[in-house]
Amino acid sequence: MSKGKLKWVSIAMLLTLVVGLLGACGKSDGGSNESGGAGNSGDKVELSMLFADSLFAGIHTDLIKEFESAYPNIKVKVETLPDSGIFDALRIRVSTNEVPDLYQINIGHVTTQLASNAGFISDLSGYESSKNYSDSIRSATSIDGKQALFTLGVGVLGVAYNKDMMADIGYADGVKTWDELIDAGKKLKAKGKDLLVYAGKGETMMGNVLHWTFGSYAVKDPAFKEAYLANKVDWSKPEYRAVLLEGLNRFKELNEFVRVGSFTNEFTIAQQAFAEGDSAMLLSGTWEGGMLRKLNPNLNLGFMNMPYVAEDQNAYIFVPEDGIAVNAKSKHPEEAKTFLNWLFSKETYAKILKAKGSFSAMPGVGELDESYAAVPGWLETDRIISFANTGPVPSPTWIALGNAAQEFTFQGSADKAADKFIAEYNKTMAK
Structure with a gap:
């Protein structure tokens, strides 16, 4: 067995769930x-x-x-x-x-x-x-x-991380909570480094953290999950609007520690920035380990779920x-x-x-x-939720959400950003 590899693991249990999703x-x-x-x-x-x-x-x-x-x-x-x-x-x-x-x-x-x-x-x-x-x-x-x-x-969205950079700030095994993620961002910023680079301007990354906002709420609320996967969420419900606002505020909080230019990068530029040690993390998935190792054969590479909520309540974001x-x-x-x-x-x-x-x-x-x-262990749970932009939210609407979130990051209000998304989302429900 070559260094850096593990044998293929059966995913039949996962795929049965995916068919339903x-x-x-x-x-x-x-x-x-x-x-x-x-x-x-x-x-x-x-x-x-x-x-x-x-x-x-x-x-x-x-x-x-x-x-x-x-x-x-x-x-x-x-x-x-x-x-x-x-x-x-x-x-x-x-x-x-x-x-x-x-x-x-x-x-x-x-x-x-x-x-x-x-x-x-x-x-x-x-x-x-x-x-x-x-x-x-x-x-x-x-x-x-x-x-x-x-x-x-098999595509699972997550966060690739540089184990050496994270060990240098006390997180050799990655971060386990949202507070630890923000703390890591502050410590790296003090060293002149970025916490995270988004994997380019592709639509999956436009709303980034909101995959977990919606996914993790779907894990704990069956009614929301059913509506979310069917593109029938009534965002006028106070509890659902609160979820959206939470995600937008998390987006803004995290963006303080994200590499400048992430929203306009091409995918390969983001990979290079991470591989060269300009950022400690890369929002990515289980489709690019080979490329990252090719860019930097000495990279001490880790991969973790976005620590949006406690891991036993967190969603795993999946799509073929x-x-x-x-x-x-x-x-x-x-x-x-x-x-x-x-x-x-x-x-x-x-x-x-x-x-x-x-x-x-x-x-x-x-x-x-x-x-x-x-x-493989993640994929044996009942917390598997589809990528937001490949089914639950029509891709143009997801892009609208990402754009609204970015506007909120630099100016404006979370309520205005939420209203923009809801207006676009409701158009798709009417079709």
């Missing part, structure tokens, strides 16, 4: 090709593919060269975009009917439903590589009765990671099938996992970065 949404390992031999005869075919810069941890060029060597009649033309722009770009492609043959989606994101409604989602359940996932993963990545994507991993979908209107469906079967064969997927350091979505494949050692 989300509303039950190449060659194979044996060398067979379920596409009927596409790519080995006939004219050359070019497949178009769109995804974010970080999705394959920088190894996509090597992967595609390997594929094209094995299937010389299929060429894969890749277009990558900054992480923060991928879903806006996809929304435009769907509206203009210019969707590529293969493209990145997230099962809970509003753009996936848009793509499905427009007929751009192929059902991958009959692909050979679909068998590499568990039934729960297949269900959790389905929409409108179709397996919509092959996910890159982004993955690759196939355009149902592609002119080259068999070649796309051949490529995706190859890309998500166990052999190729293991290479992707090694580069990404992600939490594996395929039973028995890959190893788990040691910084995520506690995560």
Whole structure:
């Protein structure tokens, strides 16, 4: 077993819960090709593919060269975009009917439903590589009765931290409470260091701490949880408005110790700032351990849940990671099938996992970065709540909340920020 790795741990119990949260949404390992031999005869075919810069941890060029060597009649033309722009770009492609043959989606994101409604989602359940996932993963990545994507991993939102920097201020094992988090921020600020850097301007990070505000309240209030997951929260209720105001005030309190520019960073800039020791923590998830170790092989890396409330009451924020979908209107469906079967064969997927350091979505494949050692235990609890921006709160509304929270951080009032969010949220309820 290599340094910094743990064996893959079964997550069947987690995935059963996930199906409920989300509303039950190449060659194979044996060398067979379920596409009927596409790519080995006939004219050359070019497949178009769109995804974010970080999705394959920088190894996509090597992967595609390997594929094209094995299937010389299929060429894969890749277009990558900054992480923060991928879903806006996809929304435009769907509206203009210019969707590529293969493209990145997230099962809970509003753009996936848009793509499905427009007929751009192929059902991958009959692909050979679909068998590499568990039934729960297949269900959790389905929409409108179709397996919509092959996910890159199991995504759990949390906080990566530099153990050495935190040990220097008395928190070698990370912080356990919100008060300790703020205390760590004050101590680091006195040393001229930042406590935290947000992982760029992607929408998941726009509202950052509010994932736990809503998630942890959902853990203790079944009525709120039901309404929250169904996008039917009545924010006029005093107790629910109080939750929102609490989150906005926590957002502002924490932001005093956040690296300047976090809200406008690209994902890679935030990773570099953390890896180089400019901040002690990075709001991140179980999809980037490999990249952080690549940026700094000597990094003493830890990973913890955001200590929003006491850990036995705290939510764990989960969603299947982004993955690759196939355009149902592609002119080259068999070649796309051949490529995706190859890309998500166990052999190729293991290479992707090694580069990404992600939490594996395929039973028995890959190893788990040691910084995520506690995560399997988190996922055996009944406190798993979906990312706020992939289901519970429509992504444009979540972005509106993030913008309002940032305005409150620098000027204005929490009540005005809350009113802005509620107005946007209520528009989505009316649809």
